[in-house]
Amino acid sequence: MRAIGYSAFGAAADVLALHDIGVPEPAAGEVRVKLVYSGVNPSDAKARSGTRPGVLRPPFDLVVPHSDGSGVIDAVGAGVAPARIGERVWIWNGQWQRAFGSAAESICLPSAQAVALPDGVSFEAGAALGIPGLTAAHAVFGGGNISGQTLLISGGAGAVGHNAVQLAKWGGATVIATASPRAFERVKAAGADHVLDYRADDLAAQIMAITEGKGIDRAVEPEFGANAGLLAEVMRANGTIAAYGSQLDMSPTLPFGPFLFKAITIDIVLIYILDPAPRAAAIDKLHAALSACALHPAIHEIMPLEDAAKAHERVMSAGRNGAVLLEI
Known part of the structure; x- marks a missing residue:
């Protein structure tokens, strides 16, 4: 599958590249999400640039960045209800303390980190719900x-x-x-x-x-x-x-x-690192506001997956009006 990744810190244009990696299989308790959008955040760009104190090299040989995204569950691991297959979801902490995030065609992650999208909420909005x-x-x-x-x-x-x-x-x-x-x-x-x-x-x-x-x-x-x-x-x-x-x-x-x-x-x-109870409360508030049409996450720009380097530069630029997404 196609994935954007980096193996060294540096400027986005220098270190981000398109890779062909294997399609992941969900482990027990996990789901696999076929991604539609990947959300790009300033924290993703800062992690890639290597500016965090005391961090000299990426924690994995290949890092597929980004914590946020949206898509459809297309496989589940042991212990996860098969009824989740086909569910429209948004994800959180996709790449947090993991090698492979959402800048790819698919991602496997714990079932709880793939949250069902409320009816009528777009994949674009879903990809902006994680960090922001x-x-x-x-x-x-x-x-x-x-x-x-x-x-x-x-x-x-x-x-x-x-x-x-x-x-x-x-x-x-x-x-x-x-x-x-x-x-x-x-x-x-x-x-x-x-x-x-x-x-x-x-x-x-x-x-x-x-x-x-x-x-x-x-x-x-x-x-x-x-x-x-x-x-x-x-x-x-x-x-x-x-x-x-x-x-x-x-x-x-x-x-x-x-x-x-x-x-x-x-x-x-x-x-x-939010504890489960306050995280669940925050998710409930987001869903309630979305369902009431009281929340409209702003999208500044949508780019193709191959333009990930430009997206990293855009998310760090002044005057941005909303989220930057990669279309998978």
């Missing part, structure tokens, strides 16, 4: 019911942020999002009640004015280090920051005094 969808759902709902709360969603135009805005609005929250001015209308269309320029000098004052001085109940944050000072100002007492990234400052210095005297909770979100 689950991260958004857990960041928004990981603390429970948000109805009546005020949520701050930084980076509301990003793949996770755009999903989070839709989910938070559907969940009954007042949504304040930040974005660049060129993305304001798109973020408003996703459901944000207020969209603010993330570069504004008076951003904290604007947020506090909108909340009438009460502050933010829950923040969904992709750049925790860079925004720690702002969050210290705008969070209410006993508020929660759900942080899923801090690329601009990986060793942040926190204003501990304001954090302490507001008893702010910092909830670090890493969707790959």
Whole structure:
């Protein structure tokens, strides 16, 4: 079968290549998914580039990248109900701690990691549910019911942020999002009640004015280090920051005094290692929102499998409006 893979770290165009590998057979407890789309995420590009501290070489002789995807189950291993064959599914953690991910014609993985797509949900949307969808759902709902709360969603135009805005609005929250001015209308269309320029000098004052001085109940944050000072100002007492990234400052210095005297909770979100119960809850929220037509995962571009290198470059470029998919 056709698969994209790499055997060394480096630039996408230099190390990603099309391979012909054997069709995998599902082991006990596994299913095989004939893939329709593979979802490309920034984490896939970072892993391929070799920029993670202390990691000098790929963990396997050949790595087929990507954690997300969608397709149809066409075989099952021992212990899995044969009735699953023919089921439309989306997958999560396809390549997490494994050699072969979703940038291929087929993938075998534990049955629980192939989730039945709700009726009417497209394969395209399904391929965008893994990392960006689950991260958004857990960041928004990981603390429970948000109805009546005020949520701050930084980076509301990003793949996770755009999903989070839709989910938070559907969940009954007042949504304040930040974005660049060129993305304001798109973020408003996703459901944000207020969209603010993330570069504004008076951003904290604007947020506090909108909340009438009460502050933010829950923040969904992709750049925790860079925004720690702002969050210290705008969070209410006993508020929660759900942080899923801090690329601009990986060793942040926190204003501990304001954090302490507001008893702010910092909830670090890493969707790959989420425990089964909160993962199931996040999946339920995604499916409920999809079924209610309240969530529409944005797709920026779909490319053929052979253009995987271009897809890796695109997913790391500025101004992207949604997921990047490979069509298998």
